[in-house]
Amino acid sequence: MAKVTCRETLRKKPLIILFIASLIFIGSAQLFFLLKAGIPLKTMQAVWLKSLIGFSTLLAVYLGACLLFAEEGKNKLYSLLSLPVRRGEIVIGKFIGGAVALLLLLLLMGIVFIAVTGLKQFSSLLIWQAVLLASWEMLLVFSLSLMLSTLATPLLNISLSLFVSLAGNISASLKFLGNQIDNLVVSFLAKIFYYFVPHLHRFDITSNVIAGEEVTFSLIWKDLAYGFYYMALFLTIGIILFSRKEL
Amino acid sequence: MGDVALRIENLTKEYKISKGERVRALDSLNLQVNAGTMFGLLGPQGAGKSTLLKILVGLSKPTKGRTLIFGREQRDWRTRARIGFLTQEPCFCDFLTGEELLLHTGRFFGIPPEESSKRAEELLSLVGLEEAKSRKIKDYSREMLQRIGIARALINDPELLLLDEPEAGLDPRNQKEIRGIITALSGRGKTILLTSSHLVETGSICDSVAIIYQGRVTRRGRLTELLRKGEGKKVTFRIEKKGVLNTINASYRSEEANGQITVHVPHQKACDEIISTVLSRGGSIIRVEDEQLSLEEIYQEEILRETHV
Numbered sequence: 307m308a309k310v311t312c313r314e315t316l317r318k319k320p321l322i323i324l325f326i327a328s329l330i331f332i333g334s335a336q337l338f339f340l341l342k343a344g345i346p347l348k349t350m351q352a353v354w355l356k357s358l359i360g361f362s363t364l365l366a367v368y369l370g371a372c373l374l375f376a377e378e379g380k381n382k383l384y385s386l387l388s389l390p391v392r393r394g395e396i397v398i399g400k401f402i403g404g405a406v407a408l409l410l411l412l413l414l415m416g417i418v419f420i421a422v423t424g425l426k427q428f429s430s431l432l433i434w435q436a437v438l439l440a441s442w443e444m445l446l447v448f449s450l451s452l453m454l455s456t457l458a459t460p461l462l463n464i465s466l467s468l469f470v471s472l473a474g475n476i477s478a479s480l481k482f483l484g485n486q487i488d489n490l491v492v493s494f495l496a497k498i499f500y501y502f503v504p505h506l507h508r509f510d511i512t513s514n515v516i517a518g519e520e521v522t523f524s525l526i527w528k529d530l531a532y533g534f535y536y537m538a539l540f541l542t543i544g545i546i547l548f549s550r551k552e553l
Numbered sequence: 554m555g556d557v558a559l560r561i562e563n564l565t566k567e568y569k570i571s572k573g574e575r576v577r578a579l580d581s582l583n584l585q586v587n588a589g590t591m592f593g594l595l596g597p598q599g600a601g602k603s604t605l606l607k608i609l610v611g612l613s614k615p616t617k618g619r620t621l622i623f624g625r626e627q628r629d630w631r632t633r634a635r636i637g638f639l640t641q642e643p644c645f646c647d648f649l650t651g652e653e654l655l656l657h658t659g660r661f662f663g664i665p666p667e668e669s670s671k672r673a674e675e676l677l678s679l680v681g682l683e684e685a686k687s688r689k690i691k692d693y694s695r696e697m698l699q700r701i702g703i704a705r706a707l708i709n710d711p712e713l714l715l716l717d718e719p720e721a722g723l724d725p726r727n728q729k730e731i732r733g734i735i736t737a738l739s740g741r742g743k744t745i746l747l748t749s750s751h752l753v754e755t756g757s758i759c760d761s762v763a764i765i766y767q768g769r770v771t772r773r774g775r776l777t778e779l780l781r782k783g784e785g786k787k788v789t790f791r792i793e794k795k796g797v798l799n800t801i802n803a804s805y806r807s808e809e810a811n812g813q814i815t816v817h818v819p820h821q822k823a824c825d826e827i828i829s830t831v832l833s834r835g836g837s838i839i840r841v842e843d844e845q846l847s848l849e850e851i852y853q854e855e856i857l858r859e860t861h862v
Contacts, residue, residue, distance in 0.1 A: 310646055313646075314648065317648050381641075381643065382644040382645065382646070384607075384610075384640040385638075385640055385643060385702075385705070387610070388610040388611070388612070388638035388640070389633060389658065389662070390630060390631055390632075390633040390634040390661060390662060391630070391633075391661055392630055552568075553607070553612045553613060
């Protein structure tokens with residue numbers, strides 16, 4: 307099922323349009339930097355990384371929202387669920403297939419980046435670590451969106467997933483805001499978000515890339531484990547909700 | 554033939570439609586389908602036919618009651634390995650070819666690729682899609698989708714085949730062809746439960762049928778028995794009081810011509826009631842005749858009666 311899901315994913319027109327838009331953006335931005343002399347390599351890398359994180363989040367959110375309850379309606383799902391397969395296996399199969407497709411798209415984004423700017427961009431270990439963490443963030447957001455698809459409409463799912471992604475990327479600031487602000491309600495909400503939303507900013511080490519600060523492997527492992535924990539949590543909740551869902 | 558393939562006991566399904574409001578799609582439904590027979594579940598749209606099939610394949614959970622498939626609780630997902638299911642308006646991964654779809658489905662049943670490939674060939678031939686086997690499903694017509702859906706439902710050589718409105722949306726020629734395929738399957742000893750709102754056409758190919766209306770089975774039996782039960786009466790009378798006529802009309806099919814009213818009733822008891830009502834209100838009975846009702850008429854009588862109970 308994962309294989310078919312992967313093939314299905316790579317045929318989704320909105321996803322492909324979004325992907326092509328990301329390639330055009332990445333390619334043209336890097337081309338602009340190349341033509342404009344004096345732009346440091348690290349700046350180019352940072353812009354690419356930020357674009358990679360942004361577009362991969364959009365791709366993951368869209369895919370998660372439409373993979374289970376596709377635009378064809380429920381009939382496709384009826385055919386699948388009438389087979390001797392547990393619903394949990396369907397969620398896992400969809401996740402694996404979708405994840406492989408997303409990683410392929412991410413790889414293509416990397417190839418375009420290399421094609422425009424050359425291999426030297428990938429000479430440092432730091433950029434590889436940054437790409438690894440960005441991929442992990444994408445998979446985490448994908449699992450979140452897949453989970454939400456079991457209880458929300460695609461539009462609501464996309465809105466919620468993007469909101470959580472945004473909140474997760476500024477979660478460090480949310481804690482600060484929660485402690486500083488006088489308004490009790492805002493302070494309470496900021497703290498709630500801080501404690502319940504995955505801290506996605508952990509997966510963005512663009513600032514380290516710019517500053518040339520090494521990131522230790524133990525920290526990378528911790529971040530990967532943190533991401534894995536959330537992915538497992540979201541998928542488990544997704545499986546439970548999907549197994550109980552009336553179709 | 555005597556073995557029970559499917560037993561449905563006291564099955565009730567309720568849906569929440571809004572705050573505190575519930576609608577009952579199935580109402581204490583009891584049904585039994587014997588192995589090796591073709592059973593037709595007939596009824597109008599919204600009668601509960603698709604809901605029942607959804608419960609049988611695990612898409613929906615019953616509110617009450619239970620279903621046993623070959624003596625095993627339906628809740629066990631492994632039971633589905635013995636079932637083939639064709640949903641109403643089938644929809645599949647449209648980038649696959651017809652052959653790929655069958656091979657892909659075969660994997661879910663753990664069928665080895667060689668075996669799956671052999672079965673796919675046979676089934677494509679059975680449903681008349683050998684020519685189109687390498688064509689992508691997105692290029693299939695509505696009728697071809699129905700055919701590939703039947704082939705897909707058969708890939709695991711199921712003991713029980715559930716077909717939800719297999720003729721829906723097809724023109725009469727294709728409906729006939731699909732019925733031909735289903736009849737051929739029945740000849741191979743498969744147990745088939747199919748739903749339809751095409752009473753006469755579908756009923757005629759089934760060993761036994763049940764009429765379902767508002768989630769309840771109103772009539773069941775072998776087709777010949779049902780038709781025998783359909784030995785109705787035709788009462789023709791004359792009456793001045795229109796109010797009486799309204800109450801009679803509400804329950805049974807009737808027509809009015811030259812000041813005479815003819816009412817078609819499904820049994821003697823109803824006939825006696827009408828005669829008694831007409832006479833007590835000063836009317837006169839002109840004639841009472843026997844009438845053989847068709848399945849369509851029996852069905853219409855049932856629906857009319859149920860609507861006005």
